[in-house]
Amino acid sequence: MCYNTVINFSRKLTEDMNNIRLTQSIKILMLDRADIKRLIEMVNVKVDWNKCNGDGVCVDVCPVDVFELQDLPEHSDTQKSVPVRADDCILCMACVTQCPTEAITVEEE
Ligand code: SF4
Numbered sequence: 001m002c003y004n005t006v007i008n009f010s011r012k013l014t015e016d017m018n019n020i021r022l023t024q025s026i027k028i029l030m031l032d033r034a035d036i037k038r039l040i041e042m043v044n045v046k047v048d049w050n051k052c053n054g055d056g057v058c059v060d061v062c063p064v065d066v067f068e069l070q071d072l073p074e075h076s077d078t079q080k081s082v083p084v085r086a087d088d089c090i091l092c093m094a095c096v097t098q099c100p101t102e103a104i105t106v107e108e109e
Contacts, residue, residue: 042109043091045083051103054078058095058104064088067095 045066047058058067058081066089069079081103083089095104 043086043089044105044107044109045086045089045095046105046107047081047083048103048105049075049080051101052080053101053103054080055100056081057098057100061094061098063092063094064090 047067049072052075054069056067056069059065059069064085066083066085067081068084070082072080072082089106091106091108093106096106
């Protein structure tokens with residue numbers, strides 16, 4: 001076997017192993033999330049738009065992309081954070097603890 005064949009085989013093997021590890025990690029993540037969701041009946045994510053300054057910290061810190069910044073006609077001063085995927089919340093509380101204006105509440109119902 002020539003040197004290049006061995007190198008190519010080695011590279012392909014490493015690539016395949018990385019793909020398998022990535023797939024396993026994704027499956028573990030999905031399982032963890034599903035298990036957590038089973039434990040949670042309902043989660044209520046609320047944003048007080050009178051307090052929200054639209055800086056998007058919640059958008060940045062939420063690991064499951066619950067929030068989107070949107071233009072709301074009744075709050076035209078700035079965009080406001082809207083919990084568009086509240087059902088995906090995993091109760092990590094990152095948004096609650098990092099919101100600079102304490103505009104977000106997250107509660108189990
Ligand atoms: S508690 Fe965590 S998962 Fe739920 S909305 Fe806030 S940042 Fe997202």
